[in-house]
Amino acid sequence: MKDETRVNHPPLPPLPQDNHSLLFPVYENVKWEFDSIDDSLRMIRGERDGYFYSRVSNPTVRQLELLLAGLQRRDDCVTCASGVNAIAQTLIALTQAGDHVLHFAEGYTPTRQLLRQFLARFGVRSTMRSIEDHAGIEQVLAGTPTRLVIFESPTNPVTKVADLAFITAAARRHGALTVLDNTFAGFHQHGEYDVDLFIHSLTKFATGAGDVMGGAVIGNGETMRRVRAEFRQLGSQLDPHSASLMVRGMKTYFVRYRAQSANALAVAQWLAARPEVVNVRYPGLPENRFHALASKQMRDFGVVVTFDLRAGAEAGRRFAEALALFANTASLGSTESLIVPPQMMGGKDLSPQEREWSDIRDGSIRLSIGIEDPADLLADLEQALLKA
Template sequence: MKGDKDWGISTKAVHAGEIRYNEYGSVTTPIVQTSTFIFKNIDEIKKLAVGAVERFEYGRYGHPTQIAAEHKLAFLEGAEDAVLFSSGMSAITTTLFGLLKSGDHIIITDDAYRRTLEFCKACLVKFDIECTVVKMCDYEAMEKAIKPNTRLFFSESPTNPYLNIMDLERLIGIFKDKGILVVSDSTFATPYNQKPLEYGVDIVIHSATKYLAGHNDLLSGVVLGSKKLVEPVREFLKITGGVIDPNSAYLLIRGLKTFGLRMERLNENGQIVAEGLERHPKISRVYYPGLPSHPHHDVAKAQMKGFGAVVTFEVEGDCEYVLNFLSRLKIINIGPSLGGVESLITHPATISYYDKTRKERLALGIKDGLIRLAVGVENAEDIIADIEQALA
């Protein structure tokens, strides 16, 4: 069963892509834990070689558990095709390598994920692919950065850690008639809250490690879009080998079945926690798209169903005070990821940007008191109380 586009998001999350009547009669899609698929006879090999049959031959080229997960994700995003990877970064790097060639130019926003920026600035240049970094949401700068050889624009929305929101209609208006591909990392939004493809974005990427899997127990990335654009990425994956393993694909399917339920709770918790923190006297500022104080609140309201579960805030005090605050938390765990059922908190200055000087960090907007909270599905009042007692 592939699914019905008219199904609700939770019905898609549970049923789309599933192998409904598999040979074992199991209600769950089986974990096909094998590296190699054997042939009954030589005729089967000949049919595969000429494209007369569709079947599996080697794990790096795909396996049944992966395909079921890909179909489910495609239905959730409203995409024609999807391809899974062993991590979100593998999805990003393989996509860029698969769609770009020597002599091309790309534009990327300045608060894209740190490792994505590093890849574009330090790795792509080795292959004679030029990269221009522009300020997030500076649409005039984006337009001015276009060159005759510009092939691709890459951004995120919302971004990390300030949760800036790209106006997708305005963005597409810049690149639509210029033959430039628009790629959006929509990890923080998820297909529950925002569907960039509906606005004209060409390719959507997710770190499926986060909200899609939802349980902090696997690594995966996914690329979604039209078959025409996804296919060259899939073919490049067969060369580079960043394929998702069967067990992780199964865990992703399992996590996705509660996707709608989790996102409903996470959106609710994110809003409650953000509003609670904004009232706290020891917190100088809160960044959350669902708050009227956020600079892109109106854009977020117009194009998002919900505002997610990442809440970034600034604590009044130096690094020592902030680290003591983190150490006093009893429910919220200290960790650099997000999107799971457990609340996680991180101090970007010491965890993500530990290799930068304070001057370099401040130039990037990473202040000493900056905290990123990935709200989980616990009771919102307990999350707020934990933060309050740690700040006391």
């Protein structure tokens, strides 16, 4: 073999059958071959296991998918390039022209923009209600044949808690699928409810480091098979390197999520006692109006705390800029604390009625709490409140 050939066909070191790596290798790899073309064809037809091309499946990505499916108590998971990607592809996979979707004013801005701007162009209709309006939800489902209900709990950005038993039962009664964006609650919560599909932004809690983006859809049976098939056609596979960072990050998921939730409760309690602050929303606070429902549905209350400054939006800007430990930016769930000031808060596209439902006020501020020392966080919040 000439050297020019040798460098393109490097030797494969033998791995003894009884000698196991503790970590699954990162298959940073696009292509696989079988010894026979018939086996390649059988694999492509779905008649045998294996891998052929990483846009369709990859063992490192599959390891992450199996891990997440298990945590969420479902059979299967499909991952992709971002949380928004997961929402978009799920909506595309499950709807067609003429279908109707129920969604909520309390939710992530891009989700409703996908419905109202993107899918509307393809003839998918949508109706918005408040997640608290049980009579309205029942009325929409009874009055309009509905393909799916997409919702969040706790909701972004004001951490309202959706009544999962009510929404899933109402949707089931009227033949609609339920899609729960479970990003705020994390991978370990809500699995016992009758939700058809869970969506996650993996960008948040999978590594906690804010270093990789990804999304996941998790569910069972035929619905999930359909989602997987359509995702592959759209071609936005998570790359194996990101998947391996997420598998590594997941080892500390529970420690991070619980430490961040404990810090979030400490911050919420501290804010609730401050005269400059009103309207602290955190479902872990005993006085929060969703606390009883959250206690029934959740074991950990999450890392996002939202509140208003009595002095309004401009004071919110001064407060955010004065903070040293909280970065003024998007995203949540990372081990360092973050703030979304009023000027950067979503919901600007909502009508006055929808905005009232959303409970986003002009001065609302969203914090994502990290794992810093809580005393340092409180001291930083205090000096910034005094400056604001």
